[in-house]
Amino acid sequence: MKLFILALGLLTTKADYLKESGSHGTYEITGTKPEPTVGKKEAFIEFTFQCPEGTCAKKKIQFTKNGGKPNFVKISDKGTFVHKVTAGEIEFEFMALDCYTITTSKIKIAGQTRVSMTVTFEKNEPMILEEKPVIYLYPTEPTYVNVELSNANDLTFTYPHYTEDGWNILANSDGTLKTDGKEFNYLFWEGKIHQSQLNVDLTSGFIVKSDTVTRFLESSLAKAGLNTKESADFITYWAPRLSQNEFNFVHFNFTEQYDAIAKLNVSPLPDTYLRLYMLWAPLPEGKMNGLVKQEITGVARKGFTVVEWGGSELPAIKGL
Amino acid sequence: MNTLIMALLVSGSFGLNTEKKEAGTLMYVPPFREGKVQTDNTLDANQAVYSFHFETLYQNKETLKSIWLKVDNCEKVKTDLDSLGNCSYTMVPGKHNFKFYADKCQVVKGEVNVNPYTRNNFDITFTDTTIVVVVCKPVIYLHPVEETPVNIKIEPKGELGFTYPTYKDGGWNVLAFPNGRIQEEGTMFNYLFWDGEMPAYKLKYDQSEGEIVSKNELTSFFIRNLGTLGFTSWEMQDFMTYWIPKMMENEYCYVHFLVNDAYEQIASVTVTPKPDHMLRVYMLWHPVKDKKAVNCTPQVFDIDYHEGFGYVEWGGSEIPIENENKKNQKPEK
Numbered sequence: 096m097k098l099f100i101l102a103l104g105l106l107t108t109k110a111d112y113l114k115e116s117g118s119h120g121t122y123e124i125t126g127t128k129p130e131p132t133v134g135k136k137e138a139f140i141e142f143t144f145q146c147p148e149g150t151c152a153k154k155k156i157q158f159t160k161n162g163g164k165p166n167f168v169k170i171s172d173k174g175t176f177v178h179k180v181t182a183g184e185i186e187f188e189f190m191a192l193d194c195y196t197i198t199t200s201k202i203k204i205a206g207q208t209r210v211s212m213t214v215t216f217e218k219n220e221p222m223i224l225e226e227k228p229v230i231y232l233y234p235t236e237p238t239y240v241n242v243e244l245s246n247a248n249d250l251t252f253t254y255p256h257y258t259e260d261g262w263n264i265l266a267n268s269d270g271t272l273k274t275d276g277k278e279f280n281y282l283f284w285e286g287k288i289h290q291s292q293l294n295v296d297l298t299s300g301f302i303v304k305s306d307t308v309t310r311f312l313e314s315s316l317a318k319a320g321l322n323t324k325e326s327a328d329f330i331t332y333w334a335p336r337l338s339q340n341e342f343n344f345v346h347f348n349f350t351e352q353y354d355a356i357a358k359l360n361v362s363p364l365p366d367t368y369l370r371l372y373m374l375w376a377p378l379p380e381g382k383m384n385g386l387v388k389q390e391i392t393g394v395a396r397k398g399f400t401v402v403e404w405g406g407s408e409l410p411a412i413k414g415l
Numbered sequence: 416m417n418t419l420i421m422a423l424l425v426s427g428s429f430g431l432n433t434e435k436k437e438a439g440t441l442m443y444v445p446p447f448r449e450g451k452v453q454t455d456n457t458l459d460a461n462q463a464v465y466s467f468h469f470e471t472l473y474q475n476k477e478t479l480k481s482i483w484l485k486v487d488n489c490e491k492v493k494t495d496l497d498s499l500g501n502c503s504y505t506m507v508p509g510k511h512n513f514k515f516y517a518d519k520c521q522v523v524k525g526e527v528n529v530n531p532y533t534r535n536n537f538d539i540t541f542t543d544t545t546i547v548v549v550v551c552k553p554v555i556y557l558h559p560v561e562e563t564p565v566n567i568k569i570e571p572k573g574e575l576g577f578t579y580p581t582y583k584d585g586g587w588n589v590l591a592f593p594n595g596r597i598q599e600e601g602t603m604f605n606y607l608f609w610d611g612e613m614p615a616y617k618l619k620y621d622q623s624e625g626e627i628v629s630k631n632e633l634t635s636f637f638i639r640n641l642g643t644l645g646f647t648s649w650e651m652q653d654f655m656t657y658w659i660p661k662m663m664e665n666e667y668c669y670v671h672f673l674v675n676d677a678y679e680q681i682a683s684v685t686v687t688p689k690p691d692h693m694l695r696v697y698m699l700w701h702p703v704k705d706k707k708a709v710n711c712t713p714q715v716f717d718i719d720y721h722e723g724f725g726y727v728e729w730g731g732s733e734i735p736i737e738n739e740n741k742k743n744q745k746p747e748k
Binding site for chain 1: 552554576577579580581596602603604605606608610634647648649652655656659660663
C-alpha cells in the first residue's frame with residue numbers, strides 16, 4: 096500500500112520555492128436578504144463552501160474575522176454554514192487543509208441582513224524542484240548519442256544546452272562527452288514538478304542522522320551501482336544539505352519509478368539503465384512509525400550504460 | 416580615484432563621498448562618510464550642528480534604536496535614535512574625533528573638522544558581526560604533468576564545514592593523475608570538496624568592479640569570464656550547473672570575482688609540491704533590482720598562464736545584502 100504525502104496532508108511547507116505565487120481560490124457574495132430576527136447591529140452570513148474534493152463535508156475549515164481568533168466551520172446537512180456577525184466591515188480569512196488560504200477584501204455587512212457567500216477553495220499543490228539530475232553516458236566505443244527528456248517543457252536550466260532535438264553528443268567509453276567543441280562529464284538538467292507526480296512512498300526508506308549522511312550515501316550508492324566519481328558528485332551536492340538536519344527521511348526511486356518523473360529517450364538504445372532519484376525530507380521528530388527499510392538492488396553494468404541521478408527535497412515530515 | 420557607490424546599500428544617505436582607494440585594499444563601503452554642509456547664521460560662533468544617520472550593513476531587519484557615541488576623549492554617551500536612525504547634536508565647531516558603537520557591531524571611527532555656523536551631516540554604516548555567509552562548494556581540481564602524490568592543506572578564514580573526501584589532520588593526501596583524476600585511499604574522485612561559513616564583515620571587495628548580469632545572460636557571462644580565467648569546459652560545467660539554478664531565481668545579479676590573492680580572505684591553501692599554475696576563483700554575488708542598481712565596471716583579469724602542474728579551485732557566496740527584490744530567501748541554517 097502506498098501512502099501519498101498529499102493525501103495525508105501532514106507536511107509543512109518549509110522553503111518559499113515550494114509555494115506557488117499569486118492568489119488562489121475565490122469568494123463571491125451571492126445575495127443579501129433582510130433578516131428581521133436578529134438585532135439591529137447583527138447579521139447572518141450563510142456560507143457555501145466548495146472544495147477541490149467536491150464535498151467539504153469531511154474537511155477541516157477555519158476562518159477568522161478581521162484577524163481575530165479562528166472559528167471552526169460546521170457544515171449543516173444542507174451543505175451550508177450559518178454564522179452570526181456584528182454588522183460593519185469585515186475582512187475574512189478562510190483556511191482549509193491542503194488548500195490556499197483565501198483573504199477577502201473588507202466586506203460591508205449591514206445590520207439585520209442575511210448575506211449569502213460562496214467560498215471556493217483551490218488545492219495548494221506545491222511545485223517541487225527537481226534538483227541537479229545529471230546524466231552520464233558510457234558507450235562501449237565512441238558513439239554519437241541523442242538524449243531526449245519526456246519533460247522537456249518543464250526544464251528550468253540545462254547545460255550543455257538542451258536543444259529542440261535534445262542533446263546530441265559524442266560520448267566516449269570513459270564517460271567524457273563532446274559537444275560544440277567542448278568536453279563535459281555529464282548532461283545537466285533541472286526542472287519543476289507537481290508534488291503529486293513524485294509518487295512519494297512514505298512506507299519504505301531510511302531515517303538518516305546528520306553525522307551518518309556521508310557513510311549512508313556512500314554505501315547506498317555503491318549498492319545501487321554508482322561508481323565513486325558519480326557517487327562523489329552526488330554526495331558533494333546532497334550531503335551538505337542533509338547534514339544540516341539532525342534527522343532526514345530518505346527514499347530512492349529507481350529506474351521504473353524515475354520514469355514517472357522524467358523518461359529518457361536515448362538512441363542508440365542503451366544496454367543498461369541505472370537511474371536513481373533521491374526523495375528526502377527533514378524529519379524533525381526523528382521517527383516514522385512503521386517505516387520499512389528500503390531494499391536497494393544493484394544493477395550490473397553491461398554494454399552501453401546510462402547513469403542518471405537527481406533528487407528533490409520535500410517539505411519537512413511531521414507527525415508520522 | 417574611485418567613486419564608491421553606496422546607492423544600493425545606503426537608503427537614507429545624505430550624499431555620496433569620494434575617497435581615494437588605498438593601494439591593495441579592497442573597499443566595500445566606508446563606514447563613516449561626511450555628507451552635506453549647510454550654513455546656518457542663526458547659530459552662535461561657538462556652535463555647529465552635527466547630524467548623524469546610522470544604519471547597518473547586511474541583513475538586519477531591526478532598526479538601530481540607540482547607539483553609543485564617544486567624542487574626543489570624553490565619556491561614552493548613549494543616544495536614542497529616531498525611527499529613521501537619526502540623531503543630532505549642537506556642539507563646538509572644530510576638529511573632533513568620533514567613535515560610534517552599536518550592539519554586535521564593529522566600532523566606527525571618524526575624524527571631522529567643522530566650521531562655525533554650519534549644519535553638518537554624517538552617515539555611519541555599522542557592520543553587524545553576527546551575520547555569516549555560507550562559503551559554498553569550494554572544489555579543487557589538480558592537473559599534474561605526471562602521476563604525482565599531492566598534499567593539500569586548506570586554512571579557511573571561517574569555519575570548515577563538510578568535506579569530501581573527508582579532510583583529515585594534515586590535509587588531503589592524494590595521488591593526482593594527468594587526466595585530472597584524483598585518488599584518495601584507493602577511491603577515484605574528480606575533485607576535492609569543502610564548504611564552510613564565515614562572518615560577512617570579513618569579506619572585502621570593491622563594489623565598483625563587477626558586473627550586473629540578467630538571468631538570461633548568465634550562461635554566456637560565465638563562459639566568457641571563466642574561459643578568460645582559464646577554466647576547462649568541464650570545470651566550467653561544474654561551476655555553472657551549481658550556481659546558475661540558484662542565481663536565475665532573480666532577474667538580475669551583481670557578480671564580483673575574487674581571484675587568487677583576493678581569494679585569501681576566504682581561505683589559504685598550501686599545496687605540496689608547489690603547483691606551477693594556481694587559479695583560485697571565488698564568486699561573490701547578490702540579487703539586484705535592475706541593470707543599473709550598482710555602478711560598476713567589468714573586472715579585468717590578468718592571468719599569466721604557466722606550463723606545468725596546474726591547480727584550480729572555485730567557490731562562491733551569496734552575499735546577505737538586504738534586497739527587497741530578492742525572491743528566494745534561503746532557509747535558515
